[in-house]
Amino acid sequence: MILHTLNASPSSAAFTDCVSIMAKGDALVLMGDGVYAALAGTEASKTLQETDASLYIMTADALAAGVTNLAAAVSRINMEGLVTLTETFPRQQAWY
Amino acid sequence: MTAATKKTVLLVLRHSPYGSGLAKAALDAALASAAFDQSVDLLFMGDAVLQLQPDQDSHPLGMKTIGRQLASLPLYDINHVYVDAQAAARYNMDLSKAPLQTRPLGGHDMHQLMVGYDHLLGF
Amino acid sequence: MIYSLLVLSSPFSGHSSRRAAQFAHCVTARGHTIHRVFFLDAGTLASAANSVSAQDEESPVTGWAELADQHGIELAICITSALKHGMLDQVEADRHERASPTIDAAFTVSGLGQLVDAYASSDRLITFGG
Numbered sequence: 001m002i003l004h005t006l007n008a009s010p011s012s013a014a015f016t017d018c019v020s021i022m023a024k025g026d027a028l029v030l031m032g033d034g035v036y037a038a039l040a041g042t043e044a045s046k047t048l049q050e051t052d053a054s055l056y057i058m059t060a061d062a063l064a065a066g067v068t069n070l071a072a073a074v075s076r077i078n079m080e081g082l083v084t085l086t087e088t089f090p091r092q093q094a095w096y
Numbered sequence: 097m098t099a100a101t102k103k104t105v106l107l108v109l110r111h112s113p114y115g116s117g118l119a120k121a122a123l124d125a126a127l128a129s130a131a132f133d134q135s136v137d138l139l140f141m142g143d144a145v146l147q148l149q150p151d152q153d154s155h156p157l158g159m160k161t162i163g164r165q166l167a168s169l170p171l172y173d174i175n176h177v178y179v180d181a182q183a184a185a186r187y188n189m190d191l192s193k194a195p196l197q198t199r200p201l202g203g204h205d206m207h208q209l210m211v212g213y214d215h216l217l218g219f
Numbered sequence: 220m221i222y223s224l225l226v227l228s229s230p231f232s233g234h235s236s237r238r239a240a241q242f243a244h245c246v247t248a249r250g251h252t253i254h255r256v257f258f259l260d261a262g263t264l265a266s267a268a269n270s271v272s273a274q275d276e277e278s279p280v281t282g283w284a285e286l287a288d289q290h291g292i293e294l295a296i297c298i299t300s301a302l303k304h305g306m307l308d309q310v311e312a313d314r315h316e317r318a319s320p321t322i323d324a325a326f327t328v329s330g331l332g333q334l335v336d337a338y339a340s341s342d343r344l345i346t347f348g349g
Contacts, residue, residue: 002210007235007349014349017110017142020182020203021210032233032349061234079245086343087220087249093108093210094218096228096235096349103339117300118348121227121260124299128331134339215344217225 002026003089004053006034007096010044018095024052027085029077031058035067038074045071058082103214105129105136109144110218113162114154119147122219123165130172137176138169139209140198145183148194167195178209222246223254223337227348229261230279236265239347240282247290255293255337256286257329263296263306266326280323287325295329296322
């Protein structure tokens with residue numbers, strides 16, 4: 001099981017590479033420019049939901065970016081939520 | 097360095113050789129690991145496959161040639177090198193000419209590979 | 220659990236370096252130990268003692284320095300990357316005949332062996348890039 005963190009917009013190679021690796025049982029945390037992948041009704045959020053991984057977004061980053069219209073499968077977390085995920089998942093892969 | 101318990105480590109390289117400092121940073125991290133007797137494996141993903149392009153010569157740019165440095169990794173007992181098969185195909189690369197011997201993997205196999213390590217270092 | 224962090228992001232581009240510092244504070248608050256934070260490539264700029272931020276912006280160095288002051292966490296910057304980015308402690312400033320050191324006292328100039336030690340000694344290695 002892998003905890004993925006994505007800090008790059010949906011048009012980046014980082015997004016494409018990340019999605020190609022994500023699998024059921026993994027989790028993804030969107031941060032920085034990664035938050036735009038959570039926008040409801042976009043190709044990017046649809047692609048993420050099709051991976052069957054658990055999807056999270058850093059609340060502060062989403063607010064900063066004005067990303068309020070989230071795809072249904074994406075849950076908001078704060079920094080403590082991120083730390084909790086790193087406790088649960090034995091390894092993290094940073095995509096940027 | 098303290099004699100800490102060994103961990104299995106995969107360096108996941110994702111960036112082109114000269115577009116940033118990340119390829120060099122990853123190479124240095126791999127060599128340092130070998131120097132401290134901590135084995136690491138490498139996965140070249142996405143644009144990082146371009147680090148494996150044959151016939152690189154970055155001396156005109158005043159930089160060390162990444163491809164040539166990669167060729168030295170087996171001397172440091174870094175022998176498990178994996179490559180994103182789809183990315184290599186995207187750039188029409190002939191991996192038999194790469195400076196390193198690599199094992200091509202598909203997306204599912206890369207996930208399987210990654211879950212086998214204690215730590216993933218993404219460069 | 221024992222954590223180490225690898226920071227590759229420049230503190231002057233995006234929010235990633237600050238996020239890493241906040242993450243480190245939170246890891247500590249949850250009762251975990253941070254073995255070391257290792258800064259590599261542009262990440263080493265987090266030690267820039269002479270950086271001046273706009274009045275309404277927080278200095279990227281402050282969050283890290285607090286971590287060292289309050290929790291005694293080791294902040295190690297890779298010597299090769301640090302020299303390249305002009306980040307020198309007193310020893311390196313003398314050695315390379317520069318007028319004065321440029322890094323904040325909370326940071327230590329280290330070799331990559333300290334990154335190897337960090338991941339070998341830690342249950343979690345969390346990377347911050349971009």
